[in-house]
Amino acid sequence: MRSDGRRRTLRAVLAITAFALAVRLVTLGTRIFHWDEGRVGYWILRYHETGEFAYRPIVHGPFLFVVNDWVFSVPVLGATDFSARLIVALVGGLLPLSAWLLRDHLRETEVAALAVVFAINPLLVYYSRFMRNDVLVGAFAFVALALFVRALDRGDARLLYPAAASLGLAFTTKENAVVYLLCFLGAGALLVDHRLFRTARSGGSIPHLVRTEWRTALAYRLAAWGGSVRRGVGLALAHTAGALLAFIAVVVFFYAPRPELWHALATPGRLPGVVEAATVGSWEAFYDLWVGGTHQSHDYLPFLYDYLETLLYGAPFVLLFAAIGFVADGYDVADTGGTGSRTLVAAATYWGVVSVVGYPIATDIRAPWAAVHAVIPLAVPAAVGVATLGRRARRAVARTRDDAGAGSDRLAAWTAPTVLAALLLCGAAVGAVGANATYANSADDDEAGEIIQWAQPENELKETLALVHGVARVTDGTDVLFVGTHPPGNPSNVRFYVQNESSLRQPRPGGPAWHTRLPLPWYLERYGATVNSTSPDAETLGPDPPPVVVAASWDADRVGRQLTGYTSHRHDFRLWNDEIVVFVEDDALDRARDRGYVE
Numbered sequence: 001m002r003s004d005g006r007r008r009t010l011r012a013v014l015a016i017t018a019f020a021l022a023v024r025l026v027t028l029g030t031r032i033f034h035w036d037e038g039r040v041g042y043w044i045l046r047y048h049e050t051g052e053f054a055y056r057p058i059v060h061g062p063f064l065f066v067v068n069d070w071v072f073s074v075p076v077l078g079a080t081d082f083s084a085r086l087i088v089a090l091v092g093g094l095l096p097l098s099a100w101l102l103r104d105h106l107r108e109t110e111v112a113a114l115a116v117v118f119a120i121n122p123l124l125v126y127y128s129r130f131m132r133n134d135v136l137v138g139a140f141a142f143v144a145l146a147l148f149v150r151a152l153d154r155g156d157a158r159l160l161y162p163a164a165a166s167l168g169l170a171f172t173t174k175e176n177a178v179v180y181l182l183c184f185l186g187a188g189a190l191l192v193d194h195r196l197f198r199t200a201r202s203g204g205s206i207p208h209l210v211r212t213e214w215r216t217a218l219a220y221r222l223a224a225w226g227g228s229v230r231r232g233v234g235l236a237l238a239h240t241a242g243a244l245l246a247f248i249a250v251v252v253f254f255y256a257p258r259p260e261l262w263h264a265l266a267t268p269g270r271l272p273g274v275v276e277a278a279t280v281g282s283w284e285a286f287y288d289l290w291v292g293g294t295h296q297s298h299d300y301l302p303f304l305y306d307y308l309e310t311l312l313y314g315a316p317f318v319l320l321f322a323a324i325g326f327v328a329d330g331y332d333v334a335d336t337g338g339t340g341s342r343t344l345v346a347a348a349t350y351w352g353v354v355s356v357v358g359y360p361i362a363t364d365i366r367a368p369w370a371a372v373h374a375v376i377p378l379a380v381p382a383a384v385g386v387a388t389l390g391r392r393a394r395r396a397v398a399r400t401r402d403d404a405g406a407g408s409d410r411l412a413a414w415t416a417p418t419v420l421a422a423l424l425l426c427g428a429a430v431g432a433v434g435a436n437a438t439y440a441n442s443a444d445d446d447e448a449g450e451i452i453q454w455a456q457p458e459n460e461l462k463e464t465l466a467l468v469h470g471v472a473r474v475t476d477g478t479d480v481l482f483v484g485t486h487p488p489g490n491p492s493n494v495r496f497y498v499q500n501e502s503s504l505r506q507p508r509p510g511g512p513a514w515h516t517r518l519p520l521p522w523y524l525e526r527y528g529a530t531v532n533s534t535s536p537d538a539e540t541l542g543p544d545p546p547p548v549v550v551a552a553s554w555d556a557d558r559v560g561r562q563l564t565g566y567t568s569h570r571h572d573f574r575l576w577n578d579e580i581v582v583f584v585e586d587d588a589l590d591r592a593r594d595r596g597y598v599e
Contacts (some may be wrong), residue, residue, distance in 0.1 A: 038521060039518050048073075050257060060175065066172075071084075090127075158239075169250060186351075256278040321389075325380075496552070550580060
């Protein structure tokens with residue numbers, strides 16, 4: 001890049017990043033928690049209160065536990081829907097900055113286009129506003145790769161340390177960071193294979209290439225680092241060891257059990273045991289559940305169909321421009337001089353394609369958020385595709401302008417850029433506006449299932465929970481009663497009932513029946529509400545029901561007949577075919593209003 005072009009590109013990337021942050025932070029707390037947010041959020045609250053934490057692979061990595069514990073301690077924030085999602089929103093909003101790290105491999109327009117794709121893609125926008133780890137692991141892994149590439153470009157081994165730390169953060173968010181590492185290695189192997197293929201096809205000798213060109217390049221790089229090859233080797237080994245230590249330090253800090261970590265820092269003799277628990281112990285727990293377990297025991301084709309459907313609905317522009325960019329970068333002689341695909345563009349494309357093929361195997365449920373892991377790498381060739389069409393449009397304008405006169409000729413001169421601008425504006429509208437509109441009306445959108453996972457309640461439930469909060473503040477004893485039940489025709493399935501509510505104060509899953517309450521436990525725990533439940537076999541609620549009673553829709557009539565002076569509030573509890581009814585006592589609500597706890 002020229003210096004003036006570099007400054008212009010940097011300003012564009014910074015402006016795009018500011019826009020991305022605004023899109024993610026405005027009304028961040030509007031949507032009610034998803035089932036998965038409620039599950040993880042509840043256990044973060046338990047850790048925040050007790051200081052006890054141990055890695056449980058079923059809720060993924062410890063990053064959100066540790067970081068949100070700090071966020072919840074900030075007085076102006078506390079524990080809210082907004083603050084719980086804040087870190088994910090910030091990381092997702094800052095992701096466009098990573099495009100600047102690749103400026104030695106991408107043109108000025110491609111760097112800016114990459115930042116735009118990261119800023120407006122609907123999947124990245126929506127799941128940056130969601131307390132989940134997928135955007136986190138993708139962003140940290142991408143930044144780690146970009147920093148590593150930058151270190152090689154500039155011969156600056158110091159960049160290996162933030163690269164290793166960023167990769168370590170990726171491993172603390174979600175276990176599929178291992179998949180990212182495998183994708184990096186696989187893409188590298190394909191690049192080597194293609195380089196050898198091109199060498200053989202051009203009549204070159206592959207053994208000669210290995211002995212001379214690559215060996216010479218390596219020796220040159222080592223000598224540039226250290227002043228001589230021997231010193232360069234020593235520095236490379238030292239920096240590699242240092243980067244590995246940085247990676248391990250990040251992993252150990254986050255995965256170490258609490259409060260054992262703090263005890264070990266005060267008593268260093270305990271540190272080896274804590275390190276072993278954070279590394280070996282965590283790996284064994286991960287392997288037993290996600291590798292040796294049965295979570296991936298499912299049919300491949302239905303999962304692949306859902307994955308592709310999500311991409312076609314949530315990232316159509318990324319797919320279209322990625323195809324254009326990959327083809328143009330590899331075969332457009334006018335733009336590449338016949339040298340073939342650039343290393344970065346080809347590697348990102350291979351990485352993205354492998355993600356599309358591989359994630360339906362790796363995931364345990366059909367979840368739209370998994371498509372994030374294909375969108376992030378495919379954003380690189382998509383940026384190339386956007387820039388390629390932009391260059392062609394400018395050339396068309398320049399050629400037409402020379403011959404264009406007044407009237408229709410002049411109008412024709414602007415046809416190509418106008419069409420391109422319309423495409424990009426459509427992409428921006430779908431990403432920045434469409435995703436945020438769906439964000440607040442998730443359960444009402446007929447096509448929401450393409451982007452939103454099914455366990456999302458309707459947003460109106462949040463208004464009823466505000467009433468529950470006020471009632472809990474004026475009530476002694478049990479505040480909320482869940483009516484245990486069996487779904488019709490399924491007597492073996494228990495919902496809402498937990499035999500021992502106090503067991504939920506320990507860092508354990510809480511049992512399958514407790515999970516059917518989600519995301520309500522996140523809110524009730526924040527409200528300080530006392531919760532109880534009835535057995536599915538109980539016929540009555542007792543002589544003095546609590547002021548709030550929660551029942552499944554099929555029990556609403558039976559429960560309603562037992563309650564006098566209560567108002568019922570019916571809500572969609574999942575995206576499809578699942579409703580709950582919340583009964584709130586009128587007298588308790590009036591007391592809450594009198595004290596100003598409810599508007």
